[in-house]
Amino acid sequence: MKKICILNGPRQSGKTTRLMQWAADKKNIDGIFQPVIEGKRFIYHISSKSLKLLEAHKQTSSDKIVSVGKFQFNKDVFEWAKNILDEALRNNFDWLIVDEVGPLELDGKGLEPVITKIINERESFPGKILFVVREDLLKNFLEHYNIEDDYELIRL
16 A cells, blocks of 8 residues: 655744745645644645645535634535545646545544545555654544554654
8 A cells, every 4th residue: 555644743833934944945845734823723735835724714604614722614625625636536646735634534433434535545656655643643543534554654
């Protein structure tokens, strides 16, 4: 099996920042980052350099909100990100970046089902696939997606 790369570290330890710095000079790369800007979480599409606010705001209708803990996220922005990842999976990129897989995905929400699709179709993707996973969720991530030994932890 093709190994999955995992960038792992504690919550708010700079994983996304380091990954964005690492990716800045790379060519033929796609996927998403989830940076926190001025205290709000966004999704950033690497290829188009598009940025969308992920956190739901007061005008977001309740049927367009997905919650985890104290956070409320906009389902439409997750849909946008899932389409980006699904499209990237069908192209010849050197790297596909997924920042990040967290509690929502482990509960079948957020970026699911595209995370499962990426993992299941990784053999046909020509490049490397990198997931960002918090340190405290790594064991659950590996078990949930039945990855076992098909991964390598990377440091940036």
